[in-house]
Amino acid sequence: MALTLHGTVSDNTVALDRKTATPLIINGDMAIAQRGTSETGITGSTYHTVDRFTTFMSSLGTWTLSQSTDVPTGQGFSNSLKWDCTTADASPSASDYLIHQIRMEGQHLQVLKKGTSNAESFTFSFWVKSNKTGTYNVEMLDKDNPRMITKQYTIDSANTWEKKVLSFAGDTTGALDNDNANSLEINMWLGSGSNFSSGTTQTSWATTTNANRAVGNVNLADSTANEWLITGVQLEVGTFDVNSIPPFQFEDVGTSLARCQRYYEKTYNLDVDPGTGSNPVGRYQFYSYGLDDNQRFPIRYHTRKRAAPTIVAYSSADGTSGKASNGGGTNYTVTSDSIGESGFGLKGAGGTQDGFFVHFTFESEL
């Protein structure tokens, strides 16, 4: 059988040389947003809207995060993730920080051979758009050792999609743990106080130094007119520039969703926010059970989790957490125990109910 290659020689060389069968960055096209498509009033560090990307911040503005349809033209993307400042802070305190963050398991990064003499260089690429032009920092933070390296990029033109390609050297010191814990954080700085910006940009791998982490970074929180959008996030093994970087690896929705579900899963339809009331679709339904202390319903997740997840049960009637509803729409307490990577036991509060209707979220984020 003949193998026919299309495109230029360099294109095919890159594609055939790709070291990973699946993208290292999950949901890099921002297509999956299980928690909802918009969330307001964000001031803290947790996951919102688009899966696998988290806020990491302290006292630096109030934000709305949303899954946006504003995308670079002609690149195949349908969504981006948008940060929108709703309360400004133009004068950060020294310890303040504002970061768009990706956390990755060490066992998924062994291909980088970090901490060996064969350590691989790698390249981080993304599309970005903001009204706030200027210098931004992207930091690779090794959580196991701890070490860091930082590269800067510039948003040159306001309100224009720009593709950024940043290459990082391999690190021959400090192996990443081969386990399910958070080994590498990709920190995209959006603002900081002087504790993180008073040093010198650390462009080579070395021990983490806070003062070197966000030198010269713009403060995206300095005006409620500010917004920052990102999509097409990819991490490739090897050194590339804007001309040689392999094309973004699109995954079908089912594949991308299943990869996200290793960390977060819900029983609601994809377009229904967790905690929504009067929503029977997809719920667990049991009828006419008398529940004593030894009776439990076995619940199984669609995707095995990274680690035993946190369970939230929501009443199907009104979305109250820690509750199920009965056939009459009355809430009653449920508990969960024996939580594992594949499932858990759900228990009622005792007594006989004429129904047992409940939704869940299962969270095992890094």
Next chain:
Amino acid sequence: MQIESAQYIQNYLGQNDTIKATIDGIILFIPIDTANTHYQAIQEWIAEGNTIQEAD
């Protein structure tokens, strides 16, 4: 993340194997597993001087 309360839940063997916690106004069931980030937050909350209530 604002942890408001925490209480152990026992499995059918009578062993503490889950923590029922109210965090940011939501009731969560958290496994006793050091790889779980909510359990890690509970450990930090305990280090600040808080305690988990015994199971009912």
